[in-house]
Amino acid sequence: MGEQVDMASEEMLINAAVTSWKIVIGRLDKGIQALGEEQLQRQVAPGKNRLYYLVGHLTAVHDRMFPLLGLGEKLYPQLDEPYVTNPDGALPDPLSADELKKAWSEVNSKLTAAVEALTPREWLQKHTQVSDEDFAKDPSRNRLAVFLSRTNHASFHAGQFVLVK
């Protein structure tokens, strides 16, 4: 609308999004760190994904956010094939339970630190999977849209985690 406002409001809006992400990841992390190898092998419902697969899936999807948001390279590219490209059970688990939990923590802590350093302007820049031409037509395809989508994706799987006793 052309009205002049100070940067503080933009930072408040971004802060709400980052806080929302941290709440979702923090709750998942609390549940995941408490699980041992045997518990991680349980399925969320009969015939559905194992918790092991879900932890691998969320770790791999969050790891992909580094290149997607232009924040760096993936830390654990070996998780893509077993936990994103393929369904549960198609490939062996490449990491032990302890290694997987460490990967989950490392990816999320580094990713959270990286997004916390973004300015409001950077949040509204395009993500790397959209072309300059397409972004010019639809500027809503920005980093924040990806980040909110991934926060919802983590919540989606968190709802499945809690079904396992």
Added chain:
Amino acid sequence: MGEQVDMASEEMLINAAVTSWKIVIGRLDKGIQALGEEQLQRQVAPGKNRLYYLVGHLTAVHDRMFPLLGLGEKLYPQLDEPYVTNPDGALPDPLSADELKKAWSEVNSKLTAAVEALTPREWLQKHTQVSDEDFAKDPSRNRLAVFLSRTNHASFHAGQFVLVK
């Protein structure tokens, strides 16, 4: 930081949050509208909530957002007791499947229209469950924080919906 920016950036940030909500609600709505009475009576996993309960729960929680966000009164206050205060099975379902699906649609469409009318400044104002004193200490307790939390909550239950064949 005191830097002057135009209002467009704030509106872009808010737009990302509202779009994220609309995507989550739209996917849920597509699934819910396709379900008949019998399918709604299924549980998301053995011994867990029925889909019927989850639709009632999400409708009631979203209905509560009208007073919580200072946007008006609840449309279906009779859903609070069976679907928020009490667990599944404690009370009879007050609405038929068709009535419940209508309530779900009505609450979400009116709520979405109401939040789309909020300005960035209004998004950063306090929600109604926090006192002026507490909000002065912690201005992150604003409308947007509630809205992002409820978007994640809807995603959380959406992850459970998809487990039902």
